[in-house]
Amino acid sequence: MTATQVQANVRARRPWTPSQIVLTLLGTAVSVVFMAPLAWALFTSLKSETEAVEVPTHWLPKDWTTQAWTAIFDTGNITNWFVNSVVVSVCVTAVVLLVSSLAGYGFARTEFRGKSALMGLVMAGLMVSPAVLGVPLFTTVQQMGMVDTYWGMILPQCAPAAMVYILYKFFQGIPRELEEAAFIDGAGRWRVFFTIVLPLSRPSLAAVGIFTFIASWNNFLWPYMVTNNPDLMTMPNGIATVMNSYGIQWAQLMAGGLMAGLPLIIVFVFFQRQIVAGVAHTGLAGQ
């Protein structure tokens, strides 16, 4: 398609009113500002280490080279960290989806002794995070002998009160009649949960899953506290500690950073609608 054709198509859809022109120009300018740091990272990663720190600095590499990219694969543990990140985030997401949907349903629909007190406890748990109670959490995990293990990295990330609360709110909104009809037909409640309730909740589960995955993939503080072993580190952790520790090599650091960030950005491009709905949904549920 030629440029004129594209323009013709666009024009056919909506007119360029003066206010749209101004807004689009403004949007473009802001977007350039937002994307510039990422472009700067990409260009830096394609320079040689000496060119990266040259003064005066310049945007585009004079000699385009993939030296930094090959170097991080050859010398570092970056593939290791990548695999660790995938293992940890996938496990955390799977466990969180299972336990928080069960718990959300239990709190929303079923009766048991001490329910309201326990729900209050979960609400209080919204305020606890590794940043607030890192030291006692670490000594607890240490007592369990899980420092420097996958278990120690994964399990403490698997009890997010916020996700239970979001799904609790959602399950409360499902009409009871559906489940009642199934009970009358003689279905057990586990069957009702897995074959009727869960399929109805797909968008909410997607939201919780996506959000948990982003949070876990990007989590720095907890893996940083719980492991010093370079073989066990995740991407954010390895890049921040090992790659920063002996004379920073900027081109390599930028290449590593892009490698940690790009998977989620690519996923975002493809699943944009679901992710936007998911973030909006998880966030708005807090209202």
Next chain:
Amino acid sequence: MTTSAQTVIAPARAKTAAHTATVRRKQGFQHGGWFVAPFLSLFALFVIWPLLRGVYLSFTDANISGDSANFVGLDNYREALKDPLVWDTLGHSAYFTLMVVPCITVLAFFLAMLAHHIERGKWLWRLCFFAPFLLPSTVAANLWQWLFNPGTGMINHVFGLDTPWLTDKSYAMLAVVVCTLWWTVGFSFLLYLAALQGIPDHLYEAAKLDGANAWHRMVHITLPMLRNITGLVIALQILASLQVFDQAVVMMDFMPGPEESTRTIVQYTLEEGFTSYRVGYASAISIIFFVIIASVAVARMWLLRKREEGVR
């Protein structure tokens, strides 16, 4: 014969059937303990137990190895309240919060208005404004450390400055704030965008018929309709900003920054626990910090309830 037998049996059957149905329907919702048990066991181990343990440890002189902790009463709390570093680092976190929260709220609203009102390429604006949020905090921090680097960084180059961003007390926290704005505004932006899309069109159409211009429509329709979401954005940002740690330490190479100006309360707590091995003292600071965080959350709930009552 058959007919009379049927007429006798049928109501009885119908009665038992109805009875079983009620029983089944009720039973379906009974004894839900097993649904919540898996979550609650993880929650007890990794949230409630550390919280209780933190309270216990804060009354002892425990060290990191966990042996021979003595009960010291309120000594840790007394020391913490007198420790200038506790107040300094709390101040740094509060200063950071005061700078970030208003900026991020306004910026997120502005970006959402842009993305909502530009008719073409909506997905592109969303991608550009949200993408930084998908980076790990440490990557965003390294990137801005590199951008703010005085000699080789792009910021000074582009703006023709010679500012020692990361090594001067008066600029260091500002650099951390700028990095945070770029990195996290996307989340609040999406919340605003979703809220804007939820405002019914007929409100604007009615206002247009009444001759309201774009500015009036924003002030009298958009802003009031966004009140709840603004409250949510501000509350979430306050809670997240008070807990700032990642960006500050990574941008300052895991040091406290120039003249310790970017050392936050979280960083100080972790240093006391993991570097000075004073687990008891670190726990006491953690508990004080927890009380602060909890008061913010409770204050928000109180405000919400008060507003609801006001509406009624």
